[in-house]
Structure formats: structure tokens, C-alpha cells
Amino acid sequence: MNIKTFVAFVVVALMIVIAMPLLRGKYKEPVPSSNNSTGLIVGTNAIYVEDQAPSKTILVATVRLEKPGFVIVFDDANGVPGKILGRSDFLPAGEMENLLPIQLSRKTQDGEILYIALHFDDGDGMFDVTKDQPALDSTSALPVMTIITVSTEAAESPDAVSL
Template sequence: MDTKSVQFLIIGLVIGFIVGALAVDRGFILGGNPLEDELNGATTTPRDLGLPSAGTVSSSGASTDEDTTATSGIVLAGKNAVDAENQPAGSMVTLPLVVLNQMGWVVIHEDAGGKPGNALGATLVFAGERSGVLVELLRSTVKGRTYYAMLHNDDGDKVFDLKKDLPIADSTGAVIQISFVAE
């Protein structure tokens, strides 16, 4: 290769790298940046999941409106839903599905006599359907113990405050939450 060809090759690679970096930064390749979209005022409308409007959907597909706390299946109310599965004990919880009609929080609570107790960790979730939501915990879960994934509103400041960012409830006032066990 002569010098001119090498120069063109290097210039082409640099231009390609810059174009690629800009495309990823602007969301053309990875489907957008939800944080940037939210901060710029863009909204995402949750898509209809084709699920009943309230209650618990069990793994068999049966719906119950008696309680919005489940131990398996997806808990949903209106356009809000949360799913959790039993998972290894540790400092991170993974939720297969979270759907919110507006930006809010998923909070992991430890069990306190069959009800949600202390909050162990929270993560901000933007409006819409999200899968594989990770919640980092301040204290690790313990094998064999029960925990709750609970949906909370955000008061608009994008900073979690247990006293201000209240739990999201269904039309009957029941909090939207699902329990799981650390294995």
C-alpha cells in the first residue's frame, strides 16, 4: 500500500468511528436514551399488554381482583404492572417486567411479618414497559427470606424519598407489589 492509500484508510476509520459514536449517542442504533428523552420532556406511552386491567395474573393466566400482592405471576393495575421471580440471594434484584404509566420507582422491601418492611433499594423507572430491571440493594437479600417488589410514584425530583414517593395503588387502594424469595 502506498502512503496515500494508508492516509485514506486512516481518515475513513476516524470518520467511521465518529459517525458511529454520534449514532449511538443520539440513540439511532440502540433505540434512544430514556434518561435523555425524559429529561428533554419526551414521553413514552406504555403499550397495551393485553392483560386484565387489575388484579393478579397467575402463571396459568387466571385473573383475581382480590389482592394486588402475588407470589407468582404479574401484578398489574391499570397501566402499571410488576413481575418478580425467586432469585439467588445477593446485592442486586432483577425484575423481568415493570410497566409504569408515568415515571416512578421500583422499591425492594424486606418482609416484616408477612408485609413489606424496610426498603432495601430502589431504582427509577421511566414510563413504559421495561424488562430486566435491576435494583441495587443497600443490604443483600438472605437465602430463604421473602422480599417484595413494590411500585412507587416519583414526586418529580427523580430522587427517591420513602416519605414523599408513595406506593402506587390500584383502584381499590391496594398497593401494587409482588413477593419473591431469595434462594
């Protein structure tokens, strides 16, 4: 190795050694968040409902409530929840799987959009849309809700998912 090669090697090595601490703060390992995670993100309140076949019932796979409440099924009113089609019985706080089917006021149609939301009970054990407030997501402060599509191709018995 001649002197020029040796000097060039030393200069490059010094540049790397000097640059490392400067770059260390800029390139950190990613921290899991709702923006870069590939898993199911849930908070203290969560619901999982798969797309369903046309029916007069809705099958809820999994619910998590931090306080007692209800699962409410709404029809679509131009892209927002509309008329209430059905509700669950009173649910205790905690995580539940494979709830009893929620009876609807009418049969759903192929291609129809439904909104399924969580509401907290006001303490009387009876659902009242004016008193029982929507459960809010702990991160976004938006109502905990899922949107499904009614489809003749949907599975007949949705599977539960652990939250």
C-alpha cells in the first residue's frame, strides 16, 4: 500500500467516524404506531365485525368496552350513520366474543353499507340514543365504529378476533 492510498483510507475512515454521531439522531429505528404497524390497532374500546350476508341479524365477532354499553347498528345516510336498525342487549365492561346475533328491524340488502358503533350505558341498563353516548377512541377521540358491506359472498359465520 503506497502513501497516497494510506492517506486516502485514513481520511475516509475519519470522515465516517466524525459523521456517525451526527447522523445517529437522524436515522432511528421506527417506533410502532398506528401509521406504520401492520397489526389490528385497538384501544380500550374496540369492535370487530366482518362483512355479512343479507339477513335480519348482524353477527358481532368481538367487542371490547371499558364501561358497560351496547352495540348499535345504523344504516347508511349518504356516507354517515343514519337510522338505527338494531342494538345488542346490555353488555358488561370487558372483552366479549361471538355475541348473540343483533336483531334488525328489516332485512339488509346486498351491497348495503352498515355502521356498527359502541355506545356507553348511562347507568340504567336500557339503550337510549339521547342519553347513551358513543364510546370514543382513546387516540383520536372519534366514535368507535366499524363500517361493513352486506354481500351475498360474505362468510355465513364470522370468526372472532382477539383484541
